[in-house]
Amino acid sequence: xxxxxxxxxxxxxxxxxxxxxxxxxxxxxxxxxxxxxxxxxxxxxxxxxxxxxxxxxxxxxxxxxxxxxxxxxxxxxxxxxxxxxxxxxxxxxxxxxxxxxxxxxxxxxxxxxxxxxxxxxxxxxxxxxxxxxxxxxxxxxxxxxxxxxxxxxxxxxxxxxxxxxxxxxxxxxxxxxxxxxxxxxxxxxxxxxxxxxxxxxxxxxxxxxxxxxxxxxxxxxxxxxxxxxxxxxxxxxxxxxxxxxxxxxxxxxxxxxxxxxxxxxxxxxxxxxxxxxxxxxxxxxxxxxxxxxxxxxxxxxxxxxxxxxxxxxxxxxxxxxxxxxxxxxxxxxxxxxxxxxxxxxxxxxxxxxxxxxxxxxxxxxxxxxxxxxxxxxxxxxxxxxxxxxxxxxxxxxxxxxxxxxxxxxxxxxxxxxxxxxxxxxxxxxxxxxxxxxxxxxxxxxxxxxxxxxxxxxxxxxxxxxxxxxxxxxxxxxxxxxxxxxxxxxxxxxxxxxxxxxxxxxxxxxxxxxxxxxxxxxxxxxxxxxxxxxxxxxxxxxxxxxxxxxxxxxxxxxxxxxxxxxxxxxx
Amino acid sequence: xxxxxxxxxxxxxxxxxxxxxxxxxxxxxxxxxxxxxxxxxxxxxxxxxxxxxxxxxxxxxxxxxxxxxxxxxxxxxxxxxxxxxxxxxxxxxxxxxxxxxxxxxxxxxxxxxxxxxxxxxxxxxxxxxxxxxxxxxxxxxxxxxxxxxxxxxxxxxxxxxxxxxxxxxxxxxxxxxxxxxxxxxxxxxxxxxxxxxxxxxxxxxxxxxxxxxxxxxxxxxxxxxxxxxxxxxxxxxxxxxxxxxxxxxxxxxxxxxxxxxxxxxxxxxxxxx
Numbered sequence: 001x002x003x004x005x006x007x008x009x010x011x012x013x014x015x016x017x018x019x020x021x022x023x024x025x026x027x028x029x030x031x032x033x034x035x036x037x038x039x040x041x042x043x044x045x046x047x048x049x050x051x052x053x054x055x056x057x058x059x060x061x062x063x064x065x066x067x068x069x070x071x072x073x074x075x076x077x078x079x080x081x082x083x084x085x086x087x088x089x090x091x092x093x094x095x096x097x098x099x100x101x102x103x104x105x106x107x108x109x110x111x112x113x114x115x116x117x118x119x120x121x122x123x124x125x126x127x128x129x130x131x132x133x134x135x136x137x138x139x140x141x142x143x144x145x146x147x148x149x150x151x152x153x154x155x156x157x158x159x160x161x162x163x164x165x166x167x168x169x170x171x172x173x174x175x176x177x178x179x180x181x182x183x184x185x186x187x188x189x190x191x192x193x194x195x196x197x198x199x200x201x202x203x204x205x206x207x208x209x210x211x212x213x214x215x216x217x218x219x220x221x222x223x224x225x226x227x228x229x230x231x232x233x234x235x236x237x238x239x240x241x242x243x244x245x246x247x248x249x250x251x252x253x254x255x256x257x258x259x260x261x262x263x264x265x266x267x268x269x270x271x272x273x274x275x276x277x278x279x280x281x282x283x284x285x286x287x288x289x290x291x292x293x294x295x296x297x298x299x300x301x302x303x304x305x306x307x308x309x310x311x312x313x314x315x316x317x318x319x320x321x322x323x324x325x326x327x328x329x330x331x332x333x334x335x336x337x338x339x340x341x342x343x344x345x346x347x348x349x350x351x352x353x354x355x356x357x358x359x360x361x362x363x364x365x366x367x368x369x370x371x372x373x374x375x376x377x378x379x380x381x382x383x384x385x386x387x388x389x390x391x392x393x394x395x396x397x398x399x400x401x402x403x404x405x406x407x408x409x410x411x412x413x414x415x416x417x418x419x420x421x422x423x424x425x426x427x428x429x430x431x432x433x434x435x436x437x438x439x440x441x442x443x444x445x446x447x448x449x450x451x452x453x454x455x456x457x458x459x460x461x462x463x464x465x466x467x468x469x470x471x472x473x474x475x476x477x478x479x480x481x482x483x484x485x486x487x488x489x490x491x492x493x494x495x496x497x498x499x500x501x502x503x504x505x506x507x508x509x510x511x512x513x514x515x516x517x518x519x520x521x522x523x524x525x526x527x528x529x530x531x532x533x534x535x536x537x538x539x540x541x542x543x544x545x546x547x548x549x550x551x552x553x554x555x556x557x558x559x560x561x562x563x564x565x566x567x568x569x570x
Numbered sequence: 571x572x573x574x575x576x577x578x579x580x581x582x583x584x585x586x587x588x589x590x591x592x593x594x595x596x597x598x599x600x601x602x603x604x605x606x607x608x609x610x611x612x613x614x615x616x617x618x619x620x621x622x623x624x625x626x627x628x629x630x631x632x633x634x635x636x637x638x639x640x641x642x643x644x645x646x647x648x649x650x651x652x653x654x655x656x657x658x659x660x661x662x663x664x665x666x667x668x669x670x671x672x673x674x675x676x677x678x679x680x681x682x683x684x685x686x687x688x689x690x691x692x693x694x695x696x697x698x699x700x701x702x703x704x705x706x707x708x709x710x711x712x713x714x715x716x717x718x719x720x721x722x723x724x725x726x727x728x729x730x731x732x733x734x735x736x737x738x739x740x741x742x743x744x745x746x747x748x749x750x751x752x753x754x755x756x757x758x759x760x761x762x763x764x765x766x767x768x769x770x771x772x773x774x775x776x777x778x779x780x781x782x783x784x785x786x787x788x789x790x791x792x793x794x795x796x797x798x799x800x801x802x803x804x805x806x807x808x809x810x811x812x813x814x815x816x817x818x819x820x821x822x823x824x825x826x827x828x829x830x831x832x833x834x835x836x837x838x839x840x841x842x843x
Binding site: 111451545 | 628631634639699700703706
């Protein structure tokens with residue numbers, strides 16, 4: 001007899017349980033939320049509804065940590081009362097970071113007997129439980145306990161901090177760019193903060209232009225300052241010099257933030273001409289106006305080759321473009337036009353620091369570390385110095401990796417087809433680690449001798465998370481893996497449709513007898529999104545990579561050039 | 571030296587070191603008038619146990635027992651060592667007695683199938699990869715069915731558009747069986763297939779009796795047939811890659827059973843003599 005349950009809906013389980021009408025009205029009377037026009041919202045999802053279901057009021061005592069630098073999180077915080085401070089580079093010992101909770105050997109042994117022969121078995125009672133935990137993507141503190149800084153006065157004295165007071169926002173950089181938190185935020189005194197999860201923030205941004213512009217402006221201002229401070233190239237600079245650079249630096253966004261929506265519909269002909277449709281950030285042959293720093297997203301470095309462009313490299317967050325040309329001018333006094341072009345792959349945020357600033361403030365600090373003129377000239381003429389060997393993906397493979405946007409993957413599953421014997425040990429291992437359900441398909445696009453397998457790549461820019469109405473798909477705070485909370489997934493398929501790589505599968509779930517769990521009203525099966533979770537909770541991970549006896553499979557971080565080169569050159 | 575080469579080199583060194591140590595121990599025992607066959611016998615039993623553990627490790631991927639790659643390399647090195655110790659144990663001669671001979675036969679089968687399998691696992695994936703898209707073994711029947719449907723559509727089309735049954739007859743006589751299911755083509759694994767040549771010759775013979783319209787249809791059918799030949803080749807490779815284990819694993823099981831019998835007999839003989 002099939003079990004029937006109510007089909008899960010977006011706001012079945014609100015983000016917080018304490019958002020009463022009084023609290024909602026209270027926060028709506030305060031800046032900046034009082035600037036939002038409630039008329040812009042439809043009746044089906046009013047501003048009050050969004051705050052009721054996608055926000056929660058959090059109370060913090062002095063020293064309580066609100067966000068930690070390096071953690072993953074997608075919530076925006078509005079300071080309702082009190083004061084919080086933003087700091088960078090606090091010692092790890094002070095942050096009380098939780099340890100990775102993996103299964104113990106006993107749990108794993110139990111797992112051997114617990115694995116089912118029936119696919120996608122779930123406990124239907126779990127979906128009705130009131131005592132479930134909402135995963136926010138950040139360390140949970142719904143019980144009121146928080147990680148805490150022991151020595152707030154010391155931190156305020158020894159580290160540069162930035163105060164955020166009532167009516168101000170914090171946390172927008174990670175929320176908008178889907179990157180780890182760039183700073184630690186802690187309460188300086190008793191404070192109340194409204195935490196709006198990404199799903200609510202997304203809807204408010206969509207409906208209210210003023211709020212969106214306010215957030216975007218903050219994002220640009222703070223992101224610029226944060227990135228400059230983080231960049232190793234500016235590490236020798238004094239605070240005054242850094243401020244001077246920040247004043248002159250231009251923040252630019254190129255490409256389409258929602259690049260994934262059009263990515264899948266590109267046909268082969270369009271794909272072959274994909275470079276033509278990419279916005280050019282810097283043109284080959286043009287004067288190097290400034291040093292370009294990649295803030296978020298990816299850039300393609302290419303040069304003209306007959307009637308097309310040859311891809312030479314791709315740049316991810318933290319990389320720079322145009323340094324050699326500026327260095328040449330500084331060393332020789334001769335202008336050197338850009339030797340390559342830089343274009344936006346999908347979307348990219350860049351900072352453009354004027355060349356003059358680099359030459360006057362930055363390069364003199366590096367005098368001893370920069371290559372000698374002869375070495376530099378050799379590199380410029382040959383493309384690489386004598387000691388450097390050209391390794392890694394060939395041009396064709398590189399083109400395919402960039403064009404397919406596989407460079408987005410932080411754990412892309414690559415199978416070397418020259419080694420793979422098709423034994424399926426990887427699939428069996430994955431299945432064994434996931435209750436008998438493999439979470440990937442050993443199939444995918446060929447790039448040279450490598451197969452880019454249909455397995456979640458745990459993207460650096462996980463666009464699958466953007467549209468999730470419940471926040472079920474989120475970054476695991478422990479390791480940054482993109483995971484799905486099965487309890488809060490409502491089976492809307494938004495993530496599966498957003499994933500440009502088709503790596504999320506919707507499955508019909510069953511009870512332990514093998515019968516489908518049905519929607520009580522429509523009698524249709526309940527579906528859930530499933531994907532690779534990189535075995536984050538297993539005793540050892542990832543199971544697929546560890547199970548390959550032929551050294552044919554590896555989860556590769558495509559942002560790590562050395563790792564990519566090593567794997568492709570084997 | 572890159573990491574995999576260094577790792578392989580270290581495994582080679584380990585092999586020679588352990589082989590030398592076992593050989594030396596065996597020699598010293600002989601010189602001291604001890605029966606060294608007990609030492610080599612138990613060393614061989616231990617090695618066989620270690621080799622058999624690899625299969626158990628494969629079934630427990632979620633336990634922290636080291637990665638399969640390391641186990642595989644240890645399996646190969648231990649397998650080669652086992653051959654060396656086996657030859658020492660038999661004093662480099664043919665064993666006497668039925669049980670011992672059967673035991674030796676199973677050991678040889680296991681060792682040879684293991685060596686063959688190791689070589690096939692290096693050779694065939696390389697061959698498959700260089701042919702372009704690698705077909706998934708489980709999808710072969712579906713692909714063949716699709717190809718057959720496409721070919722039959724073309725054949726039907728020829729009958730309807732030309733009114734001639736030449737292509738239909740050709741299909742029934744030469745292709746129907748070939749496209750009905752995946753056919754392993756063993757000879758193509760290492761050389762060019764005679765059957766495929768004959769099939770192409772039949773296509774060429776038929777060509778002289780066709781008009782332009784039929785020729786176009788036959789051209790499309792020939793392309794589909796080539797695709798089927800490619801699938802058959804890959805199907806054969808996959809069968810071989812999976813099939814050698816059907817010799818290696820059952821013979822290993824038989825070897826373990828006979829090894830226990832051998833140990834029991836030897837110890838019973840000592841106890842009662």
